[in-house]
Structures are given as C-alpha cells and as structure tokens.
Amino acid sequence: MKRREFLKFSLGSAAAAALSQRALAQTGAKDIRIGYQKNGVLVVTRQRAALEDHFRPQGIDVRWVEFSSGPPMMEAMNVGSVHYGAVGDSPPVFAQAAGAAIVYAAGQPITNGQGILVPRNSAIATIADLKGKRIGFTKGSSAHNIVIQTLEKAGLTYDDITPVYLTPPDAGPAFANGGIDAWAIWDPYFAIGETKQNGRILVNAREITKTNSFYIANRDFAKNNGQLLQQIVDVTASTAAWAQAHPEEVAKSLAAVTGVPLDIQTIAAKRAGFSVGPVTDEIIATQQGVADRFFKLGLIPKQIAIRDIVWRNPQT
Numbered sequence: 001m002k003r004r005e006f007l008k009f010s011l012g013s014a015a016a017a018a019l020s021q022r023a024l025a026q027t028g029a030k031d032i033r034i035g036y037q038k039n040g041v042l043v044v045t046r047q048r049a050a051l052e053d054h055f056r057p058q059g060i061d062v063r064w065v066e067f068s069s070g071p072p073m074m075e076a077m078n079v080g081s082v083h084y085g086a087v088g089d090s091p092p093v094f095a096q097a098a099g100a101a102i103v104y105a106a107g108q109p110i111t112n113g114q115g116i117l118v119p120r121n122s123a124i125a126t127i128a129d130l131k132g133k134r135i136g137f138t139k140g141s142s143a144h145n146i147v148i149q150t151l152e153k154a155g156l157t158y159d160d161i162t163p164v165y166l167t168p169p170d171a172g173p174a175f176a177n178g179g180i181d182a183w184a185i186w187d188p189y190f191a192i193g194e195t196k197q198n199g200r201i202l203v204n205a206r207e208i209t210k211t212n213s214f215y216i217a218n219r220d221f222a223k224n225n226g227q228l229l230q231q232i233v234d235v236t237a238s239t240a241a242w243a244q245a246h247p248e249e250v251a252k253s254l255a256a257v258t259g260v261p262l263d264i265q266t267i268a269a270k271r272a273g274f275s276v277g278p279v280t281d282e283i284i285a286t287q288q289g290v291a292d293r294f295f296k297l298g299l300i301p302k303q304i305a306i307r308d309i310v311w312r313n314p315q316t
Helices: 014-027 041-047 050-058 070-078 090-097 142-153 168-176 189-195 219-224 226-245 247-258 262-271 281-296
Strands: 031-036 061-066 084-087 102-110 114-119 134-137 162-165 182-186 199-204 211-218
Touching: 031 041, 031 050, 031 070, 031 226, 041 050, 041 084, 041 226, 041 247, 050 061, 050 226, 070 084, 070 090, 070 102, 070 211, 090 102, 090 142, 090 281, 102 219, 102 226, 114 142, 114 189, 134 142, 134 168, 142 182, 142 211, 142 281, 168 182, 168 189, 182 189, 189 199, 189 262, 211 219, 211 226, 211 281, 219 226, 247 262
Parallel strands: 031 061, 031 084, 134 162, 134 182
Antiparallel strands: 084 211, 102 211, 114 182, 114 199
C-alpha cells in the first residue's frame, strides 16, 4: 500500500486534516470522537451512553463515527478526525507501515466470531481446496491476516488464490451471488453470511491462530491527553466486563445501534469474548508476527516494530 494512498482521507484533503487538528487544539480536548464498527464493545458503550455519562460532568462531548472496516478508520485516526476506535489486528499494521500517527491504547483477545465461509453447496471441503479460488475480504483488515495464515496452514501461498478486495457491504452480495468462492469476514457479517446467505463455515479463525483486536488512539491525542485517554480505556474495559456477563443485553444493544437484526447479533454476542486490557508482551509478540508476515509477503513496504507505538500512560 502506497503511503500517499493510505494517507488520503475519504472526506477530503490536507485541508480537512488541518481543520481537524485545529479543532482539537481549540476545544482543549473537550470533544472526543470515537470510531466504531457494527460489532464489539464500543457499540455497547455507545448504546449505554457510558462515555457520555462519564465525561458529561467534565464538560466533554462524545461524538461517534461509524466505519465499515478498520482501514478507513485508521485513515481518519491518522489525521485526527477520530481520536479513539476499535479495529482488528491488520489495520494498525498497515497504518504503522505507512507512517500513520497512531498508538495502541489497549488490546482484546479474539476468541470467536471470524473465519472463512463458503457456499453451503460448494465443493470446497478443506483449506487445500481454496487453491485457485476467489476469496473475498477487505484489504488490510483482520480477515486479510486470517486468509494468509489459513493458506500457510495448508502449505499454500498467497499466489495460490485470487484475492478479491471488497468491503463487507460489497462482499456480502458477491458471496450470495457467486461472485466469490469464499469470504473471509468477522461478525456480525460472519453470522449474516452463515444464516442469511447460505454460507458454511470452512474455517474458524480460532482454529488457525491467536488473534487480537485493538483500541487505537491518535498519537497526538494520546500524547497531549494522557489522563483523558486512560479514562476512555477504563470506561471501555468496564463496559467489556459488563458485556461479558450480559450477552442477551449486548445483542439488543448491538441490534439497536447497528440496525443488524437481533437474531444475527444474538449469535455474534453469544460467541464473542469481551475482555479489554493492556497491550501485553504476549499480545505484542503475536502482533509482531502479523507485521513480519505481511512484510515478508510484500504487503507492507518496510519492517516495523509494534512495540514502538504501544502507548503507556506516563502517569502510571
């Protein structure tokens, strides 16, 4: 991925980036912008107004920005249009390699809810059967990593398949209509493909490798607002603890915020794990493996050290 392509934010140009940074300076971090997708702890956090309730006494507003996947969120994060958000393992790797202004603020092991689907009547029965097939996934997403590691497990290479780079909203119809032979994806789209689009699970990601999702912050926001960022992480962690004990309520929250039907979100919520904590040495090592693998395949332009951008609150 070329640096200039990555750093081009979807809403505009450098002027938009400058405006965003000026706005942050002018408000004195009185305005927090949170990026989220159609899953996970931040959706529940939004529905429960946990951040709003926490920061209202401090006179800080919370704004929410939805993204279809992690890569565009990282673009927004880089220019400061979003201060904090949740993504899978691959987007921050591509972002760091492109020089994006981000840091890892917290981590969350992924225990379930992502993998590779094939049509129910497909002749594809094993990973080896993916050779020569069209696999749809979002470039630079956690699904990208799952595809690569799944192929490795079967002794296949990236050149043995035809990658079809699609966002989740575009990949769903392509999968249902036979435009792709397999679909690497995460919940709730994973559950949608399985239950509504005649999909069959070929691979669960947990069978292939350890994976993590991350809570990422804009680097300048983290540097200038360490106490504020720690509070955001703490609220995220406490919401995750609540979510772990209340899957039915989580499903209702996810459905209410995202518009994805309750039955789909119930599947996603019941098989998800919610545990937000520090970016440990073990998580760093796993993430470094992702980065090293992408560099070896030529998917990122240079080697990176994950540890270099792990945020530590200087006041702790």
